[in-house]
Amino acid sequence: MSFLIAAPASGSGKTTITLGLLRALSQDGITLRGAKSGPDYIDPRFHEAACGQPCLNLDAWAMSADRIQSLASGSPLIVEGAMGLFDGAPPDGKGACADLARQLNLPVVLVVDASRMAQSIAPIVKGFAIHDPSITIAGVILNKVGSPRHEAMLRHALRDTGISVIGAIPRNTALVQPSRHLGLVQAQERPDLDRYLSQAADIVREHLDLTLLPKLSPLSGAPTTRITPPAQSIAIARDAAFAFAYPHLLDDWQSAGATIQTFSPLANDPVPAADLIYLPGGYPELHAARLASNTRFLTSLQTAAKTTDIYGECGGYMALGETLTDADGHRHKMAGLLALNTSFAKRKLHLGYRSITASTGPFAGSWTAHEFHYATTTSATGQSLFQAQDAMGDTLADMGLISGRVSGSFAHIIDRA
Incomplete structure (x- = not known):
């Protein structure tokens, strides 16, 4: 059996505890994987x-139950939930990590x-335990505990709930991870990452009774239909500015x-010869000046556009545009392959699941996707790429642009609809 790490709300410490458990158990010689809901x-x-x-990612809104089961099959999993256990897309919470718990048992x-609580922890934990009979709360981890006296009060309050207290982790500012507007600072940008993970493992070992965790065993699942690759040879931008590509899609294509x-556009690499050039999302806004000065990369991309399909997703889409204005108001010239200008000078959150359909381009067809960015589109002219709906099925404005062999949008594709 595998298990899910969840919480009543975001910011409870799920990521740090998941990382500590993954590192500690792997140090003990257990082969296991992590997954994110x-x-x-x-x-x-x-x-x-x-x-x-x-x-991997397991997405109960964007993926079918069969797809999730197939991706999850293999060595034991510790799945890190998102937001609160029952929090999902409107109107009814579809896609909550509770859905994964049901589908994968x-x-x-x-x-x-x-x-910020003492005895009130009991009704919170008990409420989560009885809210949905199909969900089993196997234990609770008390996080950010103030003192041994505080821990004793919490444990005493939970004594009649019938739910095991796996442990209590004290407040520790050293475990706070640096973040930016789209989440944590990326793993590849953390020179102290290994030390941090080992420290998290040490804290988990000291304060949790690992024998109270659900037993780890492999998950089984039948293979499902994989996504047909958009081309037979694909060149993918990959560096700190373009790091947001889903492994399950790349695995599908390679399989x-x-x-x-x-x-690497940041290293000023020329674009390799390929049938499709794919610029995934990431943080081009943090590296806009460097990208604008990397003429070998930009020139090779502009040349390739004459004979090769090029697709940009979110950050990659912005890089295909004419200009990108950074948070300080400085405007930087991009590839100029789409009539698109974007800006972070006035940030606006765009967030949510999307159902998208394209009639042309390398990703023609219907897809599940999500949008998460703070960019403002100051101008966009030309043919739209996708028709779009939100998670409730309401029609949105068309997304993205297509011009000749170049296309892209702010939507991150997750799976076939």
Whole structure:
């Protein structure tokens, strides 16, 4: 059996505890993987660093139950939930990590930020335990505990709930991770990452009774239909500015015989010869000046656009535009392949699941996707790429642009609809 780490709300400490458990158990010689519930490019890379195994996304809104079961099959999983246990897309919470727990029959370890409560923890934990009979709360981890006296009060309050207290982790500012507007600072940008993960493992060992965790065993699942690659040879931008590509999509493409090579726009690499050039999302806004000065990369991209399909997703889409204005108001010239101008000078959050359909381009067809960015589109002219709906099925404005062989949008594709 595998298990899910969940909480009543965001900010409870799920990521740190998940990383500590992955590192500690892998140090004990257990082969296991991490997974993240929902759309997230950043946390799974931390999971991989913690346990040394490829980690994945499991999305109960965007993926079918069969697809989830197939992806999850293999060595034991510790799944990190997103937001609160029952929090999902409107109107009814579809896609909550509780949906994953049901589909994969995962017991839940509930992490509770106890920093501002004492006896009130009992009705919170009990409420989560009885809210949905199909969900099993296997134990609770008390996080951000103020003192031994505080811990004793919490444990006493929970004594009649019938739910095991796996442990109590004290407040520790050293475990606070640096973040920016799209989440944590990326794993590859943390020179102290290994030390941090080992410290998290040490704290988990000291303060949790690991024998009270649900037992770890492999998950089984039948293979499902994989996504046909958009081209037979694909060149993918990969560096700190373009790091947001879903591994399950790349695995699908390679399993179907596509060849994948990577290049770094930040290193001023020329675009390799390929049938498709794919610029995924990331943080081009943090590196806009450098990208604008990397003429070898930009010139090769502009040349390739005459004979090769090019697709940009979110950050990659912005890089294909004419200009990108950074948070300080400085405007930087981009590739100029789409009539698009974007800005971070006045940030606006765009967030939510999307159902998108394109009639042309490398990703023609219907897809599940998500949007998460703070960019403002100051101008965009030309043919739209996708028709779009939100999670409730309401029609949105068309998304993205297509011009000749170049296309892109702010939507991050997750799976076939």
